[in-house]
Amino acid sequence: MRLNNLGIVHTKIDRPDPADVDHLAKFGVATIHEAMGRVGLMRPYIRPVWKGAKLCGPAVTVLLQPGDNWMFHVAAEQVQEGDVIVAGCTTESEDGFFGDLLATSLMSRGCKGLVIDGGVRDVEDLEAMGFPVFSRAINAKGTVKATLGSVNIPVVAANALVNPGDVVVADVDGVVVVPRELVGAVADAAQKREDNEAAKRDQFRDGVLGLDIYKMREPLAAAGLEYVED
Numbered sequence: 001m002r003l004n005n006l007g008i009v010h011t012k013i014d015r016p017d018p019a020d021v022d023h024l025a026k027f028g029v030a031t032i033h034e035a036m037g038r039v040g041l042m043r044p045y046i047r048p049v050w051k052g053a054k055l056c057g058p059a060v061t062v063l064l065q066p067g068d069n070w071m072f073h074v075a076a077e078q079v080q081e082g083d084v085i086v087a088g089c090t091t092e093s094e095d096g097f098f099g100d101l102l103a104t105s106l107m108s109r110g111c112k113g114l115v116i117d118g119g120v121r122d123v124e125d126l127e128a129m130g131f132p133v134f135s136r137a138i139n140a141k142g143t144v145k146a147t148l149g150s151v152n153i154p155v156v157a158a159n160a161l162v163n164p165g166d167v168v169v170a171d172v173d174g175v176v177v178v179p180r181e182l183v184g185a186v187a188d189a190a191q192k193r194e195d196n197e198a199a200k201r202d203q204f205r206d207g208v209l210g211l212d213i214y215k216m217r218e219p220l221a222a223a224g225l226e227y228v229e230d
């Protein structure tokens, strides 16, 4: 009888339609999060390790054990072109699980980046390679290869549940997780939101006030806001 979910690799995962992933990739994390109804974000302590890093792709998930990066090598074999890796850990850990060697291996498999609720190192090289990484820490502390975790099971990373095949989008504003079956609908909703924002941006540029665009004068007065001249 299996007592835990460690030591498992799911080799078949469902991925969303690549056209929907491409559409979603056009939008920023803030827009996607709003379009979903203000949900789906990882905790904001996950930050890009180099300026300008961005990623969007279906997740191959990894559950790590603290101080151990064995499962990244197992995960590399499961990566398909366009995937990203999302790594959680069985407990909080800021060890440097990942660096340029693993990035080189993942890139050769078509991987588009990493989100990890842990630490990474070799950041100068990751930037030079153009491999986008989002992590909770930059840490030179090395790890071993000795303890089983799992690949392609549901993982929690920075308070977000990520199922294999969910699409993860990350940019300087944060990391958002879009459930696989919602990717097309969320991309459409994000497009609508962006069109709407474009119209508002034009008005703001022309000097129109939010007070008038959003018709806020009446509700502000009803709430008791007073303008005092003296």
Ligand SMILES: O=C([O-])CC(=O)C(=O)O
Binding pocket: 069, 096, 097, 098, 099, 100, 101, 102, 103, 121, 122, 143
């Ligand atoms: O080798 C490791 O264990 C992690 C690392 O620094 C790399 O991937 O370059």
Ligand SMILES: [Mg+2]
Binding pocket: 098, 099, 100, 101, 121, 122
């Ligand atoms: Mg290294």
